[in-house]
Amino acid sequence: MAITVSEAMGIGGLVHCRIVAGERGMDRRMDSITVMEVPDVIRWLKGSVLLLTSLYPIKEDEQAIGQLVRQLHAAGGCALAIKTGPYVKEIPAIIKDEGNRLNFPIIEIHPDVSYLDIMTPLLERILKKLDTGKEQLDLFFQWMTELAVSGKGIAPLVEALEQMTDNPLTVGSDFAALELDKGLSFAPLTYAQKSELKTAKRPLRMNRFLEGALTPCIVTPMLLNDELYGEVTCWQTRRAFAEQDYDILYRTMVLMAMEWMKLVTKADVEQSFKDSFLSEVVLGRNQDSAETMAKGAQFGWELDQDFEVLCIAAEHQGDDVWSPERKRRVLQLVYSFFRYEAFKAIVTQLKGRVVVLLPARPRELPVKEAAKSLRQHLQEGCPELLFRIGMGRSYPGLTGIHQGYVEAVKALELGKPVGQQGCIHYEELGLFRLLSQFQDREELDGLYGETVGKLVAYDAIHQSGLVPTLETYFARNCSVSDTAEQLFIHVNTMKYRLQKMEQLTGCKVNEAEQRLLLHVGLKIHQLMKMESSY
Known part of the structure; x- marks a missing residue:
């Protein structure tokens, strides 16, 4: 059942x-x-339609303006509403004359009233008067399409779906900017549920916790390039689900995804601005502290506090580790972890790594435990990647952020050769901490050139693998047989390589003092490789 134009003017x-x-x-x-x-547009109109326009599509066509009311009347329309403002200062006289001649209502839309302000309440009223069926569904999907092109975001779409399903809807995402909880408390999707939605690529019936109670629901995935960025969930709290509810959610999934894409694109642009600004802070290039503090405050950051810096690296066999989709997914996981764990972390990407500035204040979870939990969270979310996390100590002020970052990179890179494949703090680096503090490199370079430097030069010419062999030898506690097994070579080959090392460096691996020189030389070699990475 329709409403009259007179009734509509009161809505x-x-x-x-x-x-x-x-x-x-x-x-x-x-x-x-x-x-x-x-x-x-009039040729496509059906039924007693109210046409909203600013006259922009025909503002230069006097003939089209003159025929507009007559054509709309002939097509069965009920009224014409024109928004005055930037395109037309006032409604043309020909339109008013035709409206009076045909008894066809002409409405002037106030400049402060949007199309959505008119459409949403009117369509809600019309839908309530229609019986459930094809006519109602057609009008609903028209409404959803109009909402999607209105540019008002995802919230109006959710509200329209709630009207049609008569059940509450929430929007969940690892991106805080995309969330819409409607004041309800609900558990995030599990990794198994996310995997199921990615595989199905359609709404699924599930049971999830809402306000602490296990509740039937229909979960619609928001997929972009086969990546799950969130979900829209319809909760069965007011009435039992009907088959039509599933169909409605399925048919509106594309419209919702379009809105999601806008939000994700916006989040990407914002992240790009954050990365550009934070790179200067993290690398210690900020010249004006007051200006830097002010810029940080625009993002809601208090950069004058002490931070513990985490540096996250990822490895992958095959394609680019940081493809746009994978970068977005990793950042999404990092953001979600620190939000759920009640940290106020600052996250950026720099030189192929993710950098996290973690406020160094008392908290239940120490930084090392937080890093371990974060790594597990990342491994579960991106099982195809291998993650490592390095941590620096906390220092005061903006310069302290750079100091913590340098230590985190050292922990990340130098922790790898000493066998720490997961999470390592700078304080756990042992001898590397001492070597990395040398300002005068002449003695270090001299020791390196007398020992491992000779092996590096020999390997470059003969491809003999002496340096990797020495690294494995020390990692295997100087066991010839264990090292040979690890390198898949014969024990005699291993013995020959050790003899060649002694011949080139003059250091015998069986004598403690000379073996220590080789060990220190190897660590200097690892330190030199690492220093070029930050």
């Missing part, structure tokens, strides 16, 4: 608008609303 945004012509046609019936986006 939503039309309350602030006025009839300027065709008052005698106020009893015309209205069963849908649409917006004029193109000049020939």
